[in-house]
Amino acid sequence: MLYPSIDVLLDEVGSKFELCVVAAVRARQLQERPERFTVYKSKAPNQIGKALEELYEETIEYTNPRNVK
16 A cells, blocks of 8 residues: 555645645755755655655645636
């Protein structure tokens, strides 16, 4: 079983495409500046997994630009 579950993450983000984009952007940020990582006990060996864990634990905020008015 993968951690965190994609079903739980989709509840947070909305669609698979948005989840992919948000995780990719955050993974790039972590790759460039790893000191900004907010989850201290990560199970993931790579940046994508760490970004997904941050989304799951809600240590980073995500705003859908289509919903901002």
